[in-house]
Amino acid sequence: MKYGDKIIYMEGIITEVHDGAVSLDLKGRLGFMKVPMRMLITDYPLKVGQEVGFNMSFLEVLGPDANEKYVSNLDKQSNKRNNKEV
Amino acid sequence: MSMSAETAAKHKNDPAVVCCRTEAGVVISADNLEDPAIFPDLVDSGLLKLDDSVLTVGQVIGAKMTKTIDSLTPITADVVDGAKAAASEAVEAPAVPAAPVAAAAPAAGVACVNGGVLKIHIGEGKDINLEIPMGGYSAAPAVAGGAVVMPVEAAPAAAQAAVAGAAKAVRTLTKKHFKITEVKRGPETKIEGTTLYIREGIEEDAVKVDHLVKKFKIDIITPDKYNTYSETIMDVQPIATKEGEGKVGAGVTRVLDGVIMMVTGTDEGGVQIGEFGSSEGILEENIMWGRPGAPDKGEIFIKTEVVIKEHTNMERPGPLAAHKATDFVTQEIREALKKLDESLVVESEEFVQYRRPGKKKVVIVKEIMGQGAMHDNLILPVEPVGVLGGKPNVDLGNVPVVFSPLEVLDGGIHALTCIGPASKECSRHYWREPLVLEALHDEEVDLAAVVFVGSPQINAEKFYVSERVGMTVEAMDADGAFVTTEGFGNNHIDFASHIEQIGMRGIPVVGMSFCAVQGALVVGNKYMTMMVDHNKSEAGIENEVLSCNTLTKEDALRALGMLKTAMGGEEIKEAERKWNPNVKETNLEMIEKTTGAKIERPLNETSIPMSEKRKEKYSTK
Numbered sequence: 193m194k195y196g197d198k199i200i201y202m203e204g205i206i207t208e209v210h211d212g213a214v215s216l217d218l219k220g221r222l223g224f225m226k227v228p229m230r231m232l233i234t235d236y237p238l239k240v241g242q243e244v245g246f247n248m249s250f251l252e253v254l255g256p257d258a259n260e261k262y263v264s265n266l267d268k269q270s271n272k273r274n275n276k277e278v
Numbered sequence: 279m280s281m282s283a284e285t286a287a288k289h290k291n292d293p294a295v296v297c298c299r300t301e302a303g304v305v306i307s308a309d310n311l312e313d314p315a316i317f318p319d320l321v322d323s324g325l326l327k328l329d330d331s332v333l334t335v336g337q338v339i340g341a342k343m344t345k346t347i348d349s350l351t352p353i354t355a356d357v358v359d360g361a362k363a364a365a366s367e368a369v370e371a372p373a374v375p376a377a378p379v380a381a382a383a384p385a386a387g388v389a390c391v392n393g394g395v396l397k398i399h400i401g402e403g404k405d406i407n408l409e410i411p412m413g414g415y416s417a418a419p420a421v422a423g424g425a426v427v428m429p430v431e432a433a434p435a436a437a438q439a440a441v442a443g444a445a446k447a448v449r450t451l452t453k454k455h456f457k458i459t460e461v462k463r464g465p466e467t468k469i470e471g472t473t474l475y476i477r478e479g480i481e482e483d484a485v486k487v488d489h490l491v492k493k494f495k496i497d498i499i500t501p502d503k504y505n506t507y508s509e510t511i512m513d514v515q516p517i518a519t520k521e522g523e524g525k526v527g528a529g530v531t532r533v534l535d536g537v538i539m540m541v542t543g544t545d546e547g548g549v550q551i552g553e554f555g556s557s558e559g560i561l562e563e564n565i566m567w568g569r570p571g572a573p574d575k576g577e578i579f580i581k582t583e584v585v586i587k588e589h590t591n592m593e594r595p596g597p598l599a600a601h602k603a604t605d606f607v608t609q610e611i612r613e614a615l616k617k618l619d620e621s622l623v624v625e626s627e628e629f630v631q632y633r634r635p636g637k638k639k640v641v642i643v644k645e646i647m648g649q650g651a652m653h654d655n656l657i658l659p660v661e662p663v664g665v666l667g668g669k670p671n672v673d674l675g676n677v678p679v680v681f682s683p684l685e686v687l688d689g690g691i692h693a694l695t696c697i698g699p700a701s702k703e704c705s706r707h708y709w710r711e712p713l714v715l716e717a718l719h720d721e722e723v724d725l726a727a728v729v730f731v732g733s734p735q736i737n738a739e740k741f742y743v744s745e746r747v748g749m750t751v752e753a754m755d756a757d758g759a760f761v762t763t764e765g766f767g768n769n770h771i772d773f774a775s776h777i778e779q780i781g782m783r784g785i786p787v788v789g790m791s792f793c794a795v796q797g798a799l800v801v802g803n804k805y806m807t808m809m810v811d812h813n814k815s816e817a818g819i820e821n822e823v824l825s826c827n828t829l830t831k832e833d834a835l836r837a838l839g840m841l842k843t844a845m846g847g848e849e850i851k852e853a854e855r856k857w858n859p860n861v862k863e864t865n866l867e868m869i870e871k872t873t874g875a876k877i878e879r880p881l882n883e884t885s886i887p888m889s890e891k892r893k894e895k896y897s898t899k
Binding site for chain 2: 210211212213228229230231232233234235236237238261265268269270271272
């Protein structure tokens, strides 16, 4: 990581609460994230609209090549989706 | 922050650094000095430079400043008058304890995260009042010391057992093993000799088990098919059943050897159930063979692929439906297993739960996930790792539930847990839980019970359940405790709290978790001094290989050695600040030296074919 040391305080808004995960929009239209419940620390019962804070950095692409393994997994997944729609 | 005289005495051989601006003429006392516990962070951030010219706390106390120096300036000989000679402290240098290896042993498997630095810089100002709540800061120094090193030589639990009475057998569990060498499809589910037949068309019936199940497929994976693609492995389960009216945890259990159930699945949209921590891919690249929770090499997998209703993969009924459908197949096999003739038993294993009066009483607290959806477990089903009769720990409010060790080993936990493939404990893990097995068979300790406690989502609930854990352990009059958890995330908050609740009652407690680099603890407290890290991966990360970083026999031996040492009144050495895998090796060597027994080191991901995704991970490190 070339820029890993740059830590930025970010905020987001919880947009979906599931039994196993929450989704959140990053404030300022900076993206969207979905994390498993156990990665979220809370003192309060979860509600849509609650704000969250966290530190993060920029995402860096690690190399020029696509990982064939992941590409094939993604293809399998999208095939399943397409088959279902037919 | 200045120190108290007491802290200063403890740190008399550490560097002396003034905490505030100190005027010439001041006679230095502990009040003028900064607590050395925070130095590593200051050094890391470049705020402080320490070298050999810096005097120690012991040397400068009572000396007089000859120059005015700013805060956080190290005290050297040229700014003070009357410093004590360095020689005196050399004599007092703490004698290295009897344990020879201990001195060289470096840090624990726990890295500190919370120990940040409070930086305040005010260029120019007037009447500035700063009020900073310190509640959150107190934990930091304690976390830094996730110590692991222990002088095993000093663990004579046997020595204290002078009053030991005779061991008392409480209950017995017999596991009768039946060998399976072939799994085929046939007109009915039955076992003939060593061949298991699964009924053709069982899929249609399994779909009907739950309205959320849309499709159901069974694959029989023989070793020649280990190189095929699979969806994320949700769970690995033994196929076992109770004989007669026996209840889980006692009596006779029949189990099939050479074959296991494997639950996998997606929702209709093709999204993996549990979605996160995907370990889909080529089976043999994604499984750490032989871990307690994983398949053993050579075993046949009855792999189910359950497709559940779209968008239910993250709701509680979704993952449960996949497990229920799989259990429908397992149950048919169980029925066939019940009918088998005794003559087919290839091995009979007997587990006896002993209470050993007079020995040190220990309790194992196992923290399981209880945040919801796939973070759930069915507690004490009727059949080993069954579904029927099991109560989800989420519905039980995640409060502690006391198990006998034999209930654990007899499939009393059906785990739905499904993220963090490398660190999650599959159902099979509990079936052959190494810590329970080691403690059960160790004649030097009296294993009182295994307490399961769920990890709820909200902090208030976490503290609620961990207070109950404290009370439970207190009521048992335990002399020592283990607290284990699986994976990482917010469960580390209650993990720390369980340790605190037990530790504050004066009971030595060993914590066990995957931490290393990626799972570094987020909180800590002063009782977290004895920690065992489950990491086995080279890089200290969640490497997406099933069960790689779960509790193994050698972890159990280290933890037992550590707890016995602590119960024997020995001190556990403090750890380095950053994760260092060598600590573990040193500890193991010490145990080997003491006990004279060779401990097998578990293999890690480097022993299996490397998937492209793992290659990528390591090449970019």
